[in-house]
Amino acid sequence: MMTTGYALDATWRPLLKDLGLVPADILRRAGLADDLLQRPGLRLASEDYYRLWEAVAQDDRLFPLKLCRAVRAESFSPPLFAALCSPNLGVALSRIRAYKKLIAPMRLDLIETEDIVTVEMTWLDAPFHPPQSMIQFELLFAVTLARMGTRELINPVEVETTAPPAQAGPFEDFLGARMKPAARNAVTFSASDAARPFLTSNESLWDAFEPGLRERLADLEEGATTVRRVKAALLEGLPSGLASIEAVATKLSLSKRTLQRRIESEGCSYQQILQETREALAWHYLTTTALPSAEISFLLGFSEPNSFNRAFRIWTGLTPEGARHAGRVGTPPQRRSA
Template sequence: MPEPSSLASWTRALRKQLDALGLDSAALCNAAGIDPLAPLPEPAHATLRLWQLAVQASGDPALGLRVSRFVSPTRFHALGYTLVASESLREVFERIVRYQPQSRDNLRLSLDKTAEHYEFRFNPPADCPAPAAEIFDAFAAIYVRTCRNRLGRAYAPLAVHLQRSAPVDPQPWQELFRAPLYFSASDNRLLFACGDFDSHLEDGATQAAEAATGLIWEPRVRGVIETQLPEGEPSAESVAQALGLSLRSLQRHLADEGCRYDLLLNQCRENLALLHICDAQLSLNEVACLLGFSDLEGFSRAFKRWTGLTPQQYRLGLLNP
């Protein structure tokens, strides 16, 4: 089966976000002219209508930014292990550009280096109707999250240019990108410092090539689990595939290090739960979805097992220390 397009991935992520907000994503799909049970991708005009209805139903103009959390960087653009194995962010984005035609997402990507910075552009073709503005918010957010996945959560680009009109309240964009923002821009463009993009990533391809001679696999497995959780509980098979391993090889590597996949999955969920629950902008349903739980009840049981408190009790304790 061909890899689904990244625009189709955004539709799945949008539905997960809507469901996490307590909205009926299936009903909104039907209202947009999309059969929620039909194979993806859908016609462009239908996805545009779905985003419009989703923003209206949620009352959240920054919905695209929120939806980006439900797309795994290691699966984005069907690159999988190549994103994990790249030696630098420059290689990561070069591969994104190179493999973009396989994604069938109606985007035109380019990466150019100037004397001072890299410019990464992501724009619709001139002869195609533009997707919803929120999709470009989501694309910008996932590209920045990809950088943070490799350089740390504090990373920020030099600037963010978006063709969309300026929102009434730009604060959600400012909080996510933590960089100068330019709305109503001539194109959709991210600027990155040369030093950040050219510097060697410690967990890149060189270390991947050293796997046969003793690479520590536990942190690498944790990283892939964390990026796949928003799409649902990741199986050991999907994590092994992202790492370019067979399931048996993954299990053997972890056993050699005294680890088990199920224990790592549980630890990753616990660590991320304590991080996400401190974010007041996230509802508990959203936190549950980001951790790969199918419902809030399952998350609540796990959280109480980890902390002795329900998520509601823990969050109240943060607000009233």
């Protein structure tokens, strides 16, 4: 069953800072809880998210432009950051299409011909309607992504929108193309620009991100057990140090006691889930990427590499480098952990 709403992740806080806005003022204006941005992994209902967006935009008709200029790669949510690791824009758009629903109730359609690549955006949360400035931002952001990846001034061939801005000039100057009023929201690039190499390409990072994205998508699209939801929360949160049951309970909007009770009712324990998730990720990183052990330690939420090395030896009887070699020659040992 698909979960509706928008992901409200940690990217909002640095964005508001970069825009010179005070979170408490924004949340008060939107009529939302004052600790909202401090709750990890929260999903907001469409009507609440749109109120938040409008509170940030503050009737500024050029807000989508300002937001695009403020956005940085490090403030991307995981699916968008992973897309920036793609070899080119065409691949990046296909990856965003696959995982966009982790961020928003949207569908992206790609139409490719010999000469052009078009990405069409459709919102799936009727009867609600996204603010016009949000539609404008999504169109601008597709172009921003192309420019960030290539470090070139990529201009679209055509931009079509159901929300043409009242002051079209600044938008069209930014895009290098006219914003054409239309019955759909779409950006069209030349095939040559869509194939232009991304200087940000990093397939090792993509390989590291993709398993977590797949897990989260599976949990979003079907009723997930508590154990599966905890694993998905850990896959998303371990790189930022989210490893405690208290942090995961907060992320899942549960009390610690309720989370423990639900996990135990499924015949498991939190520590077992944490260990199995870390071990599975460690094997993935060691056998499919060239990431050094110190970096893998960070991605698994360990405070220092030595802690990871000790834990991995307990799990497998091997050092991480020994396990990497064993995996590459096709002879990974049997799990020693329960």
